[in-house]
Amino acid sequence: MKAVRLLLINSFLMNVSFFAFIPFLSAHITGNLSLSAGIAGVVLMLRQLVQQGTSFLSGILADRFDYRIMISVGMILRGVGFVLFAFCRTPLELIIAAITTAIGGSLFEPTSKAAFSIFAPPAKRGEIFALDKIVRHSGIIFAGIMGGILLQFDFFYASFVCGGIFIISGIITFLYLPNERVQVPKQSLADSWDKVKSDRLFIFFTISMTGFWFMFMQLYLTIPLYAVNVFNNTAFISSLFIVYGVIVVFLQYPLQKWSKRFQRLTVIKIGMTIMGMGILLLGSSTNVLLFWTGFCMFAIGIMLVEPTSYEYTAEIAPPQFSASYFGVALMAMAVGGGISQGAGGWMYEHMPNINWGISAALGISSAFCIHLLQGWTRKAKERSHMPEQS
Structure with a gap:
């Protein structure tokens, strides 16, 4: 340790x-x-x-x-x-x-x-x-x-x-x-890339995570802008990150312990759904209480999804390809986060009334994709345990 x-x-x-x-x-x-x-x-x-x-x-x-x-x-x-x-x-x-x-x-x-x-x-x-x-x-x-x-x-x-x-x-x-336990069998670059891209369920998981990162990046862009514009108080920006940090520090560990009773993909899709509901609530409210309620739901969703997605990636990645899997998984952040910063800012400026609905829809769509992945994974496991027929 x-x-x-x-x-x-x-x-x-x-x-x-x-x-x-x-x-x-x-x-x-x-x-x-x-x-x-x-x-x-x-x-x-x-x-x-x-x-x-x-x-x-x-x-x-x-x-x-x-x-x-x-x-x-x-x-x-x-x-x-x-x-x-x-x-x-x-x-x-x-x-x-x-x-x-x-x-x-x-x-x-x-x-x-x-x-x-x-x-x-x-x-x-x-x-x-x-x-x-x-x-x-x-x-x-x-x-x-x-x-x-x-x-x-x-x-x-x-x-x-x-x-x-x-x-x-x-x-x-x-x-x-220490580096002695990190010494796993070394693979060529071609072997690493071929292994990751051949894992179709993992590639679908990575694509499904783009909706999560699209919503997540709104935390650093449109949510602070909306809070300042609606409540006419720049102090809301610092308050947002203080509240978010405090929620994570005090609730992340017990929430992670509680989520152990469920399958990892179940936790991820529930977290994405809560995030979607939270961003829709905070983005459609002009009431301080409703705004903070939506923001706290948004934060709880992030706490359910992010560490669980890393744990899921670590579980399915062969040790000799672990960093390769995490590297490809972060592509979801590049795509989802990049689109979020560009399109999210444009939507907030030109389509403020539907910006939050689009963000929530993307998040819930990602949750549905995770639900599909869960079913495909279950079927794949069932097939792998079927006895061979002569």
Whole structure:
């Protein structure tokens, strides 16, 4: 469990650094550099698309090489990217720094999840992924405090502090993360890709998760905008993330324990349905109580779906292809999240009355796809246990 503890510490520090830095970066681009909000949006969107869009390749590479090296190099590269932002003055330089940070994240994100699945005992994987979510959101809460302190200083120092956290964490990971249990049979890149793409049920699962990530990304885009516009109070933005973080910290673990009584795919489809109902309620209400009720439903749905989906991926992935599976699974975030940031913002601006209905419909459609997958999986298991006929 030493490796799990180190990975959890990494999760905390990565979220502290990332969420303390990214809001600061947007303010720096539009304020200190006097560039447009559009450029800031392009820089942030490019970072996500490059990171999540290349995660499948990074996962395949992680299965081919050493997990410890991939995580360490990724964290160090992310830190270097943060430091580079301190010296950027033009959009091109900002894009280069953004791509550097994205490649770093692409290297460590799927590999870290795969390492959790390797180091954690199979019976404890769900609890470990739930604990990881708690730790990450504790880091987000702490990032708010640290970000407020860094705002008192020049951006140059903030980039070095946040980048330094990643670099130091990467060095510590390289020195202390055990690698003997990660040594699974190594596969060629072609074998890894052929294995994942031949698993049609898993590919369908990944496609089904795009609706979840479409809804999830509204948490960082249209939900805060709607709260400010409806209630005419910018304090709602910080309140949203404080409430969300507190809900995750205090309810994630008991909720994960409770969900153990159900099949994983059942938990995922229930969570997606609750999210859909929650986003529809909060988006159609002008009443504070109904808004917060919908938001809490939305948060509970996320807590049911996200760690359970990671646990499901870890369970069905062969050990030698674990990072490859997680890398491909993150493609759902790239597609669903990318469309959510683009189409979601456009819909909110031009079709505000149906934006929430479309988001809810996508989420519930994904839940229905998971329901179909559950039936196909059951039939596949029944066929695999049928005696051969002569």
